[in-house]
Each structure stands twice: as structure tokens, then as C-alpha cells.
Amino acid sequence: MYRLTVRDHFMIAHSFNGDIFGPAQRTHGATYVVDVTFQRRELDDDDLIVDIGLASETLSTLLAEFNFQNLDDLEEFQGRNTTTEFMARVIFERLAAAIAAGRLGDSGRGLEALTVTLHESHIAWASYEGELQ
Amino acid sequence: MYRLTVRDHFMIAHSFNGDIFGPAQRTHGATYVVDVTFQRRELDDDDLIVDIGLASETLSTLLAEFNFQNLDDLEEFQGRNTTTEFMARVIFERLAAAIAAGRLGDSGRGLEALTVTLHESHIAWASYEGELQ
Amino acid sequence: MYRLTVRDHFMIAHSFNGDIFGPAQRTHGATYVVDVTFQRRELDDDDLIVDIGLASETLSTLLAEFNFQNLDDLEEFQGRNTTTEFMARVIFERLAAAIAAGRLGDSGRGLEALTVTLHESHIAWASYEGELQ
Amino acid sequence: MYRLTVRDHFMIAHSFNGDIFGPAQRTHGATYVVDVTFQRRELDDDDLIVDIGLASETLSTLLAEFNFQNLDDLEEFQGRNTTTEFMARVIFERLAAAIAAGRLGDSGRGLEALTVTLHESHIAWASYEGELQ
């Protein structure tokens, strides 16, 4: 199995609901360093997993929607806690849709699985891994 | 699949038995930087994999039993080599028991698997991964 | 010259004023991974630069005042931009005052200089370095 | 499951064929920081996954064949693009053959799988993972 990972980041504000979050119920924020891992069984005709330039660009465009935002203000996240693990899944779904729409090229359609990891600090990170259709 | 990792560390002395270990048969030591990865299929009602505060605290308490010890002095390790991979398993078993005992809360019982990674230097690390009951 | 560094982190929300900040004028946030470097010419009687336990604890207590806050709400930062470099100086001043007040012990008074570095991402960090009185 | 990883590196020149590579069609180069992960279900009689000294030495010897080379000059790579993912597979195959030939000792034959990861920069890395016979 082949895997390629690219790294980027975004910076957001948010707050959490629920006693379990303690002081994190207040409006605070995070830098999320994002690692996206693309997985496929065989390389394409260019000996690539995916066009790394296209992959980095697509990721960057997608993260720009969240970068420098207060996630509490976004309609789609109402009633949810935008935890690190939750956001990993959100970015997974967006990237999976982008791949299905052909934004990583024809070769991108050969990708079989994706892992999105968000590092919230030097001592904590979370990921979501799923298969692609 | 969702995964959350938290990092901590502990510092121990030990020695190894067997010619294969060469100079490491002498009493020496290591800093182990520990990464514990908690895995579950779906997030809990708070959009969490596990209460990260509780997880970090439980790990820290558990590592405190080994921290600043000479592992050669501990009854339970007699006749074994406390290699990096061996200690990864030891910590896995302790954490698995703590989770089963409810120390990561009710939600912690939803965890399905655990990986414990011990970094012994910038160029070597070992892990043990297993399912939870 | 001897130097000792300890690492911690805090997570905040804030916004910036001025066209130069572009989208960062919106409320967003950051994880700041903090490295504090203590400097002195000679070791103390215990062969230490400073009591590392006391140093880590003092830093953690100090960062707790900012952790999980929206810096825009804090009186003392009105009219300023709480940039990474600005916050490095703020933490420097607080630590310098704590050291002068004896919170790092008698030996802590032997410290000659301090550097505070805040990492805002894997590709950007800022620091403030100054002498102690 | 137990896993042990050792890290090394090598430095090469190469060029790529195909419009998709843009400026990387020119002769350029890379430092590849290499992580090799050895996997087995149970520890051996010494409480080891593999003799780490032997594993590091074998890896180093193997990488020396490529280190300080222009990969474009090597017969075996004619007609292929020596991308990061392609080279991860090449090193996997070499190591798998070395293990089968007993170069990691008798215990090395108990290894079940291998992952080879090549880091090409702080923001991109690729790996190949496969089972051993």
C-alpha cells in the first residue's frame, strides 16, 4: 500500500458546549497543523500516488474557507462542538467530495482512502480515516 | 475511524540480559517520549473521542509509577528485558485495564483500540497496538 | 554561558486591527507552543541553571491567565495587536517579574537573561529576548 | 501488534519525465529522511522486535548504494520516475530481500510486515507498506 502525506495549517476561534470542556467553554482558538494522507494500492502511470501540486493546492483552497474564522459563526456547525476530531472529519468529507468531483485529476480517482490529521499542539492531535468511493 | 493522540514522557534506568545487547547490558537509561492513540468508530455525544483532560491525567498517573525508577528493581519485570517494545506493551496493558475500570469515564468505554508508542531517541521508536474488550 | 529551555502551550482567540492583517482582522485564534530559555553564566550549588520543576510550574501558572481566553476581551491589551511577537514580550515581562519576586527561588535570582519563543505554526515563530535585572 | 521504527537518510539527484512535473523535470535533488517500521505479532526470546543494531546497519548499507548518486544514471531506474513513493517501494523490496536472506538474523525471519517512509521535506512524505513472506 502506498501513502503520500502533505502538510498545511489553519487558525480559528471557537468555543465548546458542555461541562466536560471546563475553561474551553470560553471563546478561545487553535492553530491546526493539518496532515492529509492519500492512499492507493498501485502507482499511476507517472509513478505517482497523486499530483502533489494539485493535492496541496486543493487542500489549501479548502482550508481557506475555515482559516481566520470563528467557527461558532458558521451555520453548518450549529449544535456541534468543533473539536479537533470533529474538524478532522469535516475536512475529510470536503476532500473526499473534491476528489470525487475530479479536482485531483483523473489519477486522483484511483485513490482508495484518506486520513486527515489535525495537530492542536505539540502534545495532542486527532485524525479521521476513511475509504473513498 | 477516529483517533486521538496525547504525548507525555518518563525517564528510567535499566540493563539488558543477552549478548545481543552488547554495551546495553550495562546499567544505562532512557527518556521515553510516550504517544498514546485512542481509537473509536464514532464520536461521543460531546463530539469527542475521549475526554482529553482525563486521558492525559490517567496517562500521567500511570507513567508516574515508572518515572525515575530503575526498572531492574521492579518485581514484575524480573526475567524480562524492559526493551522499548516491551515497555510499550506494559503501558498498553495498564491503560487498557484503566479504561475497562472506567477511569476514562463512560464514554471511554466506547474506545475500540489503543496504540502506545515509546520514542527512545530521535532515530528509534517502538509501539504496541491492540484492541480493547 | 548556560541555557535551559522548557516548553508549554496555550490556546487563545483574538483579532487584529490594520489593513496589513487582511483576513486576520477577523476573530480567529492560535495555539502558541511556548519555549522559555533561562540563561546564566555559572551553575548554582546543585549544578542547575534553575529548578526545572519550579520553572515549569511558574510558566504554566502564568500561561493559565491567557489560556482559553479571547485576548480582545482583556483590558491590558486594548489598542494593541496581540501578535505572536507582542505576546512573546508580554510573557517575558511577566516571567521577569516572577523571577524578581523570587518565585523561582533564591537560585532563580542568579538568572541573567530570558528568551520567550512562541510558535504559532510549523512554519512561523517569534521570540523576545532580554536581560534580567 | 508490535512495531519498531529506525531513522536514517540519503541524498540524491534526479529528474522527472512528464508535463505533470513542471520545473521538477529539470535535474534537481532531495534529502530523503527514511523511517523503516518493522512489524511482528509477538516479541522474540530477547523481548525484541528485531536486533536494532543489525536493522540500522542493514538499512545504512542499503541506502549507501543510492546515497550521493544521480538516480538518472542508474540502469535499474531507466524509464521510471524516481518519485518519493517509487523510491519508498524500491527500498521496501531491498529490505524485504535482505530479511529473507537472513541479514536481520534468525529472529528477523519472524517479521511480518514492513513500512518504508521517505520524508522529502517538512511538508511532504510518502511510504510503501507491505507484508513479508
Added chain:
Amino acid sequence: MYRLTVRDHFMIAHSFNGDIFGPAQRTHGATYVVDVTFQRRELDDDDLIVDIGLASETLSTLLAEFNFQNLDDLEEFQGRNTTTEFMARVIFERLAAAIAAGRLGDSGRGLEALTVTLHESHIAWASYEGELQ
């Protein structure tokens, strides 16, 4: 003293002249992860050391001249060894000139010193530090 660092990278081929270089006399290559540190005594009116967007962009443009090149082919490096330390100085001089030419804005003229660090692997890096006019 305030310092801000930004990170980028470039990938090149080259060869060295002189017996001291051993196998590195052959055409090989490197990924250079580049850290540039901007230094000034006081923050500007926006509470900044330098406009980080402008600084990153200027660095990226400058590195693009070397990225995906065989340094042996460049006129300006004839008769020199393009070692890591040598290239750190080259990039320092280019950036210093860009700053003097106002490419980091008016505020950029307040910068007093610059350090350029090139990481050639996980175990070796070199830097050049100098004052600005």
C-alpha cells in the same frame, strides 16, 4: 530583542570539488528546509517585527530561483562549493538586498539583523547570521 522566523524549502542538485568531500564529489542533491529569522529592537506601529505575508512571499520568490536547479549549472557559483553553509550566506545576501530595496515595506527597513538556516537533514543544519545596513 525581537525575532520572527518563517520556514520554507527548496530542492537542488549539485556536486563538490575536493578530496575532503569523498562520495559527495559525485552529482547528488538535497532538500534544504530554510528558516529565516528577522531581528529588530522594537516592534513597528502595527506591533509587528515585519509583515509576515510579505516576508514569506519574498523568501518564496527568492528560493524559486534555486528550486529544482542543478547549482553546478549556475554561472555565479563557478569555482565555489555550494555547501549548506555557503548557500545560507547566498540567501542571506539576496534577502538583505531585497530588504534594502524596500521589498519588505517601509517597516522592513527597521530590521537590524537576519539569520538564514538551511537544514540538510534531520541531523545536520547550517546558518549565516549578519547585520543589515
Added chain:
Amino acid sequence: MYRLTVRDHFMIAHSFNGDIFGPAQRTHGATYVVDVTFQRRELDDDDLIVDIGLASETLSTLLAEFNFQNLDDLEEFQGRNTTTEFMARVIFERLAAAIAAGRLGDSGRGLEALTVTLHESHIAWASYEGELQ
């Protein structure tokens, strides 16, 4: 000013004397990841700060004297605490003597200063910096 850093590591046991050390008064151990920074004003005739192969080899030989030792057993450290900062100085003195003895070659005599940094964990490190004669 030019600086070159090389990284290596060693693993030791030791114990500390003094109430200030708490549980670290017991026999425990550490992995020290060692960064040595060589400094000089101008490059030598090969465009080098120092022969990096010779520097790495000299460092490795020097660290081998301490590697896999219980520092409490070494005559020279009786009555001292072998703290991270203390050991940074010890390695500095050894390297400075090696350089003075010509073990880094003629060019090595052009070195002006040296910094030795010992990382004891992902959250703590210490260094000693001094001039060379």
C-alpha cells in the same frame, strides 16, 4: 557569523543529590539527544565551516565514553550532579580539547565558538556555549 550543527545521542543512568531533585534522587536515566554547533567568522578554502564527517565521527567517539553508562560510577563526576546542563558543559570541554588537539583537522583550528545542547525530553533541553582558544 557561520554556524554548523550536527546531531547525535547517548543513553545513560544516574541519580541526583539534594532535596530539590525529589524523585530524581533515585537511580533513573535519560536519552540525551545532542546538538553541537560549530561557529566561525569565515568559511575555509573548501567553503566549509568544518569537515562534517570528521565532526560527526569525533562527536560519536566522544559520546561513546558515556553511552550505556551509569554516570554515578564514573570517578570524574563524584560529588557533582550530572544534570543536563552539567553534562552539556562536560561535552563542550571534551570537544574543545579535541579541536585544540587537531582532531577536526587544520581547518578545525579556525573555529571560534561551540555550543553543546542536550535534549532530555520533548519539553526540556539545556546547553553550554563558550569560545574556543
